[in-house]
Amino acid sequence: MQQFGKAAGLLSFIFILGFIGCGGGSVNLPSSVFISPPDDTQTTPYAVTNTTDTSGNSIHLAGSLNYGDVLLLAGTVFGNNGTNVANATVSWSSSNNTLLTVSSTLPSGYGCPTQFQGCTLLCAGTWDSGNIDCIPPAAGTPGGSVTVTAKSGAASNQVIVYVHPKVDKVVISPPTGGCVSLGSTAQLAATAYSGSTVLPSSGAGDVVGPMLWQVTTNAVAAFNKASPNGVITTVAPGTTTVVASLQEGLPFSASLGSQPTISISSTPMNFVTCPIASIHVYVAASGASSVSTTVAPSGTSQLAADVFDSNGSLITNAPLQFYSSQPAAATVASSGLVTGVSAGTSSIIAACSGTGCNIGLTPVYSNVVTASVTGSTSTTIYALNNGGTSLMPISTGSNAVGTAVTLPNAANSLVFNRAGTKAYLGSAAGVMIFDPVANSVGVLAGPPVGQVIGVSPDGSLVVTYNTANNLVQILNVSGSASATAASFAVGAVPRVGFSPDGQKTFITAGSALYVFTTASNPLGTIPLSAPATDVSFLPQGSFAYFAGGLPGAVTVRTTCDNTQADSKAVPGTPQLVASVPDGSRVLVADSPGIDILGVSTTNVGCPPPLTDSGPTSVNFGLGAFTAQQMLVLPNSSKAYILTNLPQILVYDLVANTASTITLANSAQPLNLSSTLDSSTLYVGGSDNAVHVINTGTGTDSAQVPLTFTPNFLAVRP
Numbered sequence: 001m002q003q004f005g006k007a008a009g010l011l012s013f014i015f016i017l018g019f020i021g022c023g024g025g026s027v028n029l030p031s032s033v034f035i036s037p038p039d040d041t042q043t044t045p046y047a048v049t050n051t052t053d054t055s056g057n058s059i060h061l062a063g064s065l066n067y068g069d070v071l072l073l074a075g076t077v078f079g080n081n082g083t084n085v086a087n088a089t090v091s092w093s094s095s096n097n098t099l100l101t102v103s104s105t106l107p108s109g110y111g112c113p114t115q116f117q118g119c120t121l122l123c124a125g126t127w128d129s130g131n132i133d134c135i136p137p138a139a140g141t142p143g144g145s146v147t148v149t150a151k152s153g154a155a156s157n158q159v160i161v162y163v164h165p166k167v168d169k170v171v172i173s174p175p176t177g178g179c180v181s182l183g184s185t186a187q188l189a190a191t192a193y194s195g196s197t198v199l200p201s202s203g204a205g206d207v208v209g210p211m212l213w214q215v216t217t218n219a220v221a222a223f224n225k226a227s228p229n230g231v232i233t234t235v236a237p238g239t240t241t242v243v244a245s246l247q248e249g250l251p252f253s254a255s256l257g258s259q260p261t262i263s264i265s266s267t268p269m270n271f272v273t274c275p276i277a278s279i280h281v282y283v284a285a286s287g288a289s290s291v292s293t294t295v296a297p298s299g300t301s302q303l304a305a306d307v308f309d310s311n312g313s314l315i316t317n318a319p320l321q322f323y324s325s326q327p328a329a330a331t332v333a334s335s336g337l338v339t340g341v342s343a344g345t346s347s348i349i350a351a352c353s354g355t356g357c358n359i360g361l362t363p364v365y366s367n368v369v370t371a372s373v374t375g376s377t378s379t380t381i382y383a384l385n386n387g388g389t390s391l392m393p394i395s396t397g398s399n400a401v402g403t404a405v406t407l408p409n410a411a412n413s414l415v416f417n418r419a420g421t422k423a424y425l426g427s428a429a430g431v432m433i434f435d436p437v438a439n440s441v442g443v444l445a446g447p448p449v450g451q452v453i454g455v456s457p458d459g460s461l462v463v464t465y466n467t468a469n470n471l472v473q474i475l476n477v478s479g480s481a482s483a484t485a486a487s488f489a490v491g492a493v494p495r496v497g498f499s500p501d502g503q504k505t506f507i508t509a510g511s512a513l514y515v516f517t518t519a520s521n522p523l524g525t526i527p528l529s530a531p532a533t534d535v536s537f538l539p540q541g542s543f544a545y546f547a548g549g550l551p552g553a554v555t556v557r558t559t560c561d562n563t564q565a566d567s568k569a570v571p572g573t574p575q576l577v578a579s580v581p582d583g584s585r586v587l588v589a590d591s592p593g594i595d596i597l598g599v600s601t602t603n604v605g606c607p608p609p610l611t612d613s614g615p616t617s618v619n620f621g622l623g624a625f626t627a628q629q630m631l632v633l634p635n636s637s638k639a640y641i642l643t644n645l646p647q648i649l650v651y652d653l654v655a656n657t658a659s660t661i662t663l664a665n666s667a668q669p670l671n672l673s674s675t676l677d678s679s680t681l682y683v684g685g686s687d688n689a690v691h692v693i694n695t696g697t698g699t700d701s702a703q704v705p706l707t708f709t710p711n712f713l714a715v716r717p
Contacts (some may be wrong), residue, residue: 015471028079030088030153062148062159064209064246065100065124074116077152080314088152090118092419093580095147099163100124103131103146108634118308122148124163137163143199144209162209164193170211170266172244179274180221180234181313188213188230208615210381211244219634220273220359234273236319237352238359239307241268251402260711265626272361274309276318276352278604279366279652281305282334293372295330295340303336303369304349307460313554319357320350322359323457323500325539325581326634327715328420329676332369343375345634347539347581351501354519362560363503364540368583372635377675378504379683379717380436382423383690384709385451391425391438391441392706396675396715399704407432413451413712420717424462426451431464431475431482436716444482448473454505455494461485461505474516474523486516486523497535499559506544506557508532513549516561527560528555534576539583542603543610545589547574554588554597554615560606570595571617575627580653586612587651589627591618594651594658617656620649633678638695640681642672648683650698663691664700671713684710 061495063071075090092102103121107130110117123134141165149156171193175186192208199594201208207666210229215221217240221232230234232242245265283290284304293301307318322332329344338348348371355365380402387410393402409427416423423434431444431452450466450473460478465471474486483674492510499505505516518670532548534554549555550566556566576589587602588595598613624642632639632653640661641649647660648669663669669687674681674695681693683700688709692702 012244021313024145024241025303026587028081028085030077030085031080061209062161063500064162064164065122066164067124067141067143068166069124070134071122071161072119073122073148073150074112074119075150076115077117077155085117085152087463089498090116090120090150090152091526092120092123092149093149095149096144096163096711097126098141099137099144100146100148100161101126102129103127103702105131107131110377117152122161124161136713141206144592147207147413151426160209162207164199164207165193165197167192167194167199167208168248168263169193170246170264172266172269174240174269175271176561176590177311179272179310180232181274181311182234182237182315183317185231185233188242188244190230192246196704211246215243215271216243216268217359218585219355221271229437234272236359237275237315238271238356239270239272240359241270241360241384242271247263274311274313275358275361276307276320276364277310277314277351278308278352278602279305279318279320279364280307281322281348281350281366282624283369284336291367292372293338294372294374295338296374297340297342299339299373300338301371303332303338303348305336305366307352318352320352320502321354321356322348322350322373324348324675325418325457325684326717327418329373329634330680332371337485338371340371340373341369342379342676343377344375345581345678346371347583348677348697349500349540351503351541353501353503363499363541364606365500365559366604367603368540368581370582370636375677376679377677379675381412381673381690381715381717382436383684383706384411384435384712386412386706386707386711390708392708393708394681394704399692399702401704404518405434405439405441408443411712413453413457415452416714416716418457418717419459422459423714423716424452424455426464426578428468431462443526444475444477446482448475448482448484448486449630452579452644453494454498456498456502456505457500458502458519460502461498462701463494463505465490466542469584472509472514474505488514488523490514492531493530495534497537499537499544500539500541504505504544504559505539506533506537508546508548513557513562524562533574536577536579538579538585538601539581540603542601542608545577545579545586545597547577554586556612558607560608563607565607565610566612568612568615569611570615576630576641577641578630578632579636580632580636580639584636585653587617587630587632587639589630590617591624591627592622593617594639594641594649596651596656617655618656619649620658620660622647622649622660625649631672631674631681633674633681633695634676635678637678640672642669648672659698660664661693661698661700662688664703665689667691670711671708673713673715677714677716682713684713 077085077088079085125136151215168315180186213223220238220240284302326346330346348369350366383392389407390404411425411428413426425432454463462475490509494509507514511528515524530551532546534547537544572590586597595615600611629642639651665687667687671684683691690704
């Protein structure tokens, strides 16, 4: 039984409105009727908003009431001359007075607002003689749908109200098969219970009416309001939750056009658009086995991708993103079209990751396609002294020294983004940004100070390290101003690595691994069994290799879930690690030589299978050394190691041989940087010169004299 003095009932408006008529009479007679909600009276002209029931029929739904609940309806009448009929009366009637009765008068304490011409309070049952108590139907009375009619003169309209025993819970039945493949739809069903009794919710015996279906992440799946009740359409691979609820209408104080309030909702059900499980990328014109392409600058090559989801279904419209490791050499569009920019070599992959694919799930990466752009590199090398304020440009074509760029602060590091559009220089007074096109320098606002130790592949993140307080900061520089995405203290000198899609950042510092995920911005810490001194992601993205993590070993972790996937013992203590751009091998600087690991993975699932062969060790024959920098040429032909020794150590990946390069003037090599076409290696020397090394012959072919020691050197991509 429902008493008006208690707040147990749910109040709702039904507004009855008429369209502006074009009659020519002077008497303003009631015209056509609109009902809101569910009609939309916030726009002109008014719009009828119907609901699809479980049989696919369009109904004018006002609400779904438990026995004993009440619902307030209010009517407004417009006449044929387009104005409100202020003195009109509205009469109300129910098609089933056993289930739902209208009140002839409102109970004490309830009034009809002046903008309406008539109100009634519906009772899911019958009113007592004084319109005070709503008496529920007798036990065992079957519920059903009731038509409520509002009439004013010749104008009328109707709404549907469902009346039923009290609903205690709503349960959604998950789709068969667990997940639904992209491009498909699924019919979800929800069951309403009164105690342990199932209340019919479909067909002719429906007593609860259509459910309100909601999804938390529309990027994964969505309900089409024009589709039959519970039909969900997949949008992108990922996971979300779905809720089914009964609709009761609007409370008395709610604004027009609001969503119906909910009487009872189901427990959220997980819904998964089947995740992408494997991606194979290849050159479209050459067949699935072709994983390399050569283009001229401005030339193009179309890549294709075979994509399968976890159900084994071929997905033709997966929202993949393509990534180029060297966008200054070759770019790749979301369609997979590779365009040559300038001479060089780039590793191209496709990924299902981040906020657009495998949403809320683990990322999946493709194999590497190598894109070679013909021609020779023409760019600028920038040299910098540690603590200096002059950034010196040198032309690669003529080796001519240009006009120095004056820096506002004393610099301690120099790193270009991969597009070559910006260089970041660390200092004790803030991170500086150099624009090589405008030849201008700015300083990032905010507190970040220290060395720049890494820039993400897409240039959106910059990682700094302050030696004064051992603070690492991850800065988001994608907007007009930088923002600190993460900040933490470390106990050892950090090294940073980025996945090729920029979604995962690994930072090693002693026996701790810090994990930053761009999509969700959480920072996690993983303890290591031994210090790790370097990290390098495979170019295909599925794994990262660490110099250390276990005593005397190289360890491997998966990008998808950060777990350790493998470890390989090496002869000595691994110092530096670098992945070969074509994805075939991993190199480890391990005094007195270099270790070579063969890599094979299908990139399927999480974690994907991995086979590491080796290591094969090559001794440089110079005794012990301390590795400081390792550089692998973009074309995967040679690797160079900078150490405390006076020679540059060289490993030829094609011939599997070791050699050394001694700089002219017996200079100590300080820094290495190469051109994207892999033809030239530039070396900062202790003799205040930049040495130009021909990578084909290994000769120091030219020395560019400077007025300072070039501790930092960077070839603009």
